[in-house]
Amino acid sequence: MILEMSLRCYPMRVHDLGEHELIKRIIKRLPSPNIGDDCAAVPLGDSYLLITVDGIHEKTDIPKGATLYEIGWYACASTISDIASKGGKPLSILASLFIPEDMSEKDVMSFLKGVDDCASVYGAFLDGGDINYGDSFSADVVGLGIVEKRHYVSRYGARPDDVVIVTGTFGTPSGALSMLQEGLSVPDYVRRKLLMPTPRVRESILLISTGLVTASIDSSDGLYESLRILSECSEVNITIDYERVPKDEWLEATFSEESVFKHVLFGGGEFELVMTARPEIVNYIGRISKLTGTRISVIGKVYEGKGVKILAKGHPLKVSERGWDSFKSQDNRHFRRNGSSSNY
Amino acid sequence: MILEMSLRCYPMRVHDLGEHELIKRIIKRLPSPNIGDDCAAVPLGDSYLLITVDGIHEKTDIPKGATLYEIGWYACASTISDIASKGGKPLSILASLFIPEDMSEKDVMSFLKGVDDCASVYGAFLDGGDINYGDSFSADVVGLGIVEKRHYVSRYGARPDDVVIVTGTFGTPSGALSMLQEGLSVPDYVRRKLLMPTPRVRESILLISTGLVTASIDSSDGLYESLRILSECSEVNITIDYERVPKDEWLEATFSEESVFKHVLFGGGEFELVMTARPEIVNYIGRISKLTGTRISVIGKVYEGKGVKILAKGHPLKVSERGWDSFKSQDNRHFRRNGSSSNY
Structure with a gap:
């Protein structure tokens, strides 16, 4: 009985909860009128600013043999795809990196060049970001876009x-x-x-x-x-x-x-x-x-x-029904190709 | 002689280069007209959209005894400060999290509540973000703001x-x-x-x-x-x-x-x-x-x-002269309070 109670009171771990349930709870707990779609849609005059961020992590999101350039392109494309799916035009891309100390300058540059090349194809620039220490390589690619309200879907x-x-x-x-x-x-x-x-x-x-x-x-x-x-x-x-x-x-x-x-x-x-x-x-x-x-x-x-x-x-x-889940999936340690269709 | 050559050819590690030199090289290699200040400034009609992202990492950016709520607030405030320093008004905040499997739901919620509460004070919402697996806890907080061109400094x-x-x-x-x-x-x-x-x-x-x-x-x-x-x-x-x-x-x-x-x-x-x-x-x-x-x-x-x-x-x-550097600093493993004044 005491064991049962203590189990019930023990704070729920993210691993037990799973990604989808966690996201449901976040949106319920912290509601925003701009949330609930592929991008956040922030009203500005006759338009919506579309803003979205997609994280990738070396251990879960990068397939064997992929180059850093390809991964940069992929991360940027997945962010731009969220803007595209709402009818938006990309305006700006940022990339924030968590870099392990022994990563080479060349690899960092390759990743960013991949991001920048992909952004350029869609008329946007890689406009900056942040550089941080990381245990392993991970990154967030931020996308900003715009769509007229009458064309937002x-x-x-x-x-x-x-x-x-x-x-x-x-x-x-x-x-x-x-x-x-x-x-x-x-x-x-x-x-x-x-x-x-x-x-x-x-x-x-x-x-x-x-x-x-x-x-x-x-x-x-x-x-x-x-x-x-x-x-x-x-x-x-x-x-x-x-x-x-x-x-x-x-x-x-x-x-x-x-x-x-x-x-x-x-x-x-x-x-x-x-x-x-x-x-x-x-x-x-x-x-x-x-x-x-x-x-x-x-x-x-x-x-x-x-x-x-x-x-x-x-x-x-x-x-x-089946879908990937960052925490519950058996494939956790492999490229999971997830997290980009929803802004949360 | 051969040793010397091989040393010269060996790809430069980020650790040897240091954060500031790395950032200089990134901006030189991947120039954008919107880069080079506290935020990216993306022209839109008579305004600039200001966009910025700041990463924090458990091992380098979180002081002893700080609560996750405080860290969420801090991360959001540092992003909003970049918008403020250009005369901007915050429009939207996103948070992308890298979460270790054993982190509790409560801690994730506390962090996001800290972000959301800080955003609210400045008239913005936490409008979503992304959830990812991480070896240790790290997060990126994205800020979107706006300023009329004539008021941009x-x-x-x-x-x-x-x-x-x-x-x-x-x-x-x-x-x-x-x-x-x-x-x-x-x-x-x-x-x-x-x-x-x-x-x-x-x-x-x-x-x-x-x-x-x-x-x-x-x-x-x-x-x-x-x-x-x-x-x-x-x-x-x-x-x-x-x-x-x-x-x-x-x-x-x-x-x-x-x-x-x-x-x-x-x-x-x-x-x-x-x-x-x-x-x-x-x-x-x-x-x-x-x-x-x-x-x-x-x-x-x-x-x-x-x-x-x-x-x-x-x-x-x-x-x-002295400044923090994510990679070179002796204090690498402590709260370094860096990375927010520059967009890169």
């Missing part, structure tokens, strides 16, 4: 009869990661898809400018998780056809059907857009796809109800 | 005949830190000055609104270092009277004259404003001081030339 607006659209293909980064972690090699373009992803800034701005997009998120935590969040936030059912989810040839040629399924739905780290939109969006998709050179696909539809339904050959699949 | 504008003005008193936080690190106790108000500082947002806005302030910085790295930076950036000589630098009674009653001198000039962590201004500013100081309840003092003057001259009883003192 949240996670909360999906409506019945909307279609579900996505950019790019799914599963390849996750498949590539599983091979790199085993010490296997992958083709160059596949490695690039994993480590130097291209956030969909222009695609998002063009799609949203139609006025037809109702909800949006990026797929950094995996397609299924992105759909789950949209469904939960908008209080709707989202049903997709697994066959209509675009996969590239390498993925299907390299993995078993079951592995492809796992990488496509749960892999994460693609930084593609996952959006719901009024059905008339289909009239614009071809042109936007041609303008940007990016594949855009309709993969499903929104219904009244709740949850996510995956149809394969017309039959609903039973999907056990 | 950099480090680069000090001119001969300007006066040097400062807010508050100097040396007490540094004196308090040295006692806490020895396990000694200090009065409550002194502990608060160290751990829950009050960045000078309102004071800065009022002083700058006179149109007479020519250069500004906060004193987070120590008064001498702040003056040195202003002098170097503006290419002027700055001469101050040590006797005119305000010190509080506790400091002078507790320490030897020599220790007081050290804490006042090199201690840092006060988050006071150190400004240069046209001489007519003296007509406004009394009123602004009364409005804000904050002591504002003239401590010196700007001359043609270079460097910082400290006069004590009219005689120039020889000051050997």
